[in-house]
Amino acid sequence: MKLLFKKAATALSLATLAFAVGAQDYPGSKPITAVVPFAAGGPTDKVAREIALIMGKHLNTTIVIENTGGAGGTIGARKVVQARNDGYTILIHHIGMATAPALYRNLGFDPLKDLEMVGEIADVPMLLLGSKALPPKTFKDLLPYVKTNAASISLANAGIGSASHLCGLLLQSALKQELVTVPYKGTAPALTDLMGGQVNLMCDQTTNVAGQVKSGAIQSYAAMQGKRIDAFKDIPTAAEQGLPGIEVKIWHAMYAPKGTPKPVVDKLSAALQAAVADPGFRAKMAELGAEAVPPARATPASLQKHVAAEISKWSPVIKAAGVYAD
Template sequence: MKVLSKLAAVALMLSAFGATAQEYPGSRPISAVVPFAAGGPTDKVARELALAMSKALGGQIIIENTGGAGGTIGAKRVAQAKNDGYTVLIHHIGMSTAPTLYRNLGFDPLKDFEMIGEIADVPMLLVGNKSLPPNTLKELLPYIKANAAKLSLANAGVGSASHLCGLMFMSKIETELVTVPYKGTAPALTDLLGGQVNLMCDQTTNIAGQLRANALKPYAAMQPRRVEAFKDVPTAAEQGLPGLEVKIWHAMYAPKGTPKAVIDKLSAALQKAVQDPKFKAQMAELGAEAVPPAKAKPESLRAHLASEIAKWSPVIKKAGVYAD
């Protein structure tokens, strides 16, 4: 009888969980933590995704901005959150660089999260101020070699997208420039436009307006093909520098131990969202691109995150620049 009672209790628990998974998310909103300030590129992607996913999921997703320490504060908060499916993380490439940039990180991106899927990619462009003599990357590279000690490369701070892209650029050309870190993209871009610094590598979402106004010199697209919104800018590979590819990818995660049935629902909604015509149009307007649905899956994200950690670790270690 005791065995039967125990089996009945287990069956009841499983039945209750099944009902919960079927009803999820119900009327309770899901909190999507963005580990950066409101109004930034990741926040813009997240807010558009929240609208598309809410429609696909049949429940509300609200954005919570928890900035600081290159996105690690918000990520750690989600890693430690209750694993009931009502707290998720929307982060960018920083999930793959944080393990090397922060030697006392406090969480493991691969072990402390459940993967949901990738969201969108934002291209990077290498740009310079209008006063620089070179007009193409082919002209710029020998100019850099001859003037490296006098040329400055701006970034938005340690661990930022522009910092990471700059590290990759210097690694590829095997030349160190004078790096100038700022507290955000806005002051870095202001000084670049004003001629106080010479070069910067940044996301199209940050510099699209200046490029369209012809206020900057675009030297190269850091991806295998030209950026759809800026087709007149050749890729680095087209100009004799293959392998210089940096894209700022975004993805969604949940705390470790979140039930598989919940992860499956979130991933299915994400796959619908990245195919939503309105979401795709909004991403294109930002100079970004929604991923194909096959990449909006847990197994795809896990493989991608692992490969990106392996890609960035030697670049950061070689530069010897750490955020802690």
């Protein structure tokens, strides 16, 4: 028995040593797969591809984006929760990581316990947008129009749990008015119908609509946060125009499977910190109306604290709305 125990202990020590050596060499020439739990071309995908390109240079490898959409981002998240914890599969997700626990009664994983935090990436503000065919041309005129015509005004979103859905919930709460909610399977079809006049209103991330806003293809009513957006200084906030209390900022962050060795997580986080400080990345985010986080927020400790705070913030909002995705 003693001999068996000694052999087992030796095997465990050798495995631990091999893991440590592997972590030192990580990632080597092997590519890293970054799962984005939304469709290609969407706002989270855009942030992911920009950060992956720069992080890959710092890690001397390629970070390949794998789009695994569905169920408000939970399918892709579960895929990473169940992936090998060797550092070669990571997750890039948005605020949905913190809202999923309230939206899905049978989520199947705990964001705070079943993943390793790597760090935050960028904050993306939201805009309230309208079809060009909608009669009100200013937010001031929109407010009374909505109250009078609420039963016939459609509010599009990219699906339950999406950023546009969450923003829409807060908008209706602030208006004290229910609108005709129209969920789509993704941001692209929702935006297409908004531009075509099939739906009236939509909240969306600046990273997804910068081109359409600047070209005038859709109306821009308000910035859905406490201050004006640097890239869209001419669009007043909702608070400036008579509707205070709306603060929606969509944040993006990076995770790894639970049990990923700390030296590997530290390497990923160090590369992430370098990437968010990169002038090229910061400029690209600013161009899209987004803001790269400071390096101090691109850390495991900061992200852990942030996710916990966001779960506490959004859970009562979602429960009060009585909306569930499952």
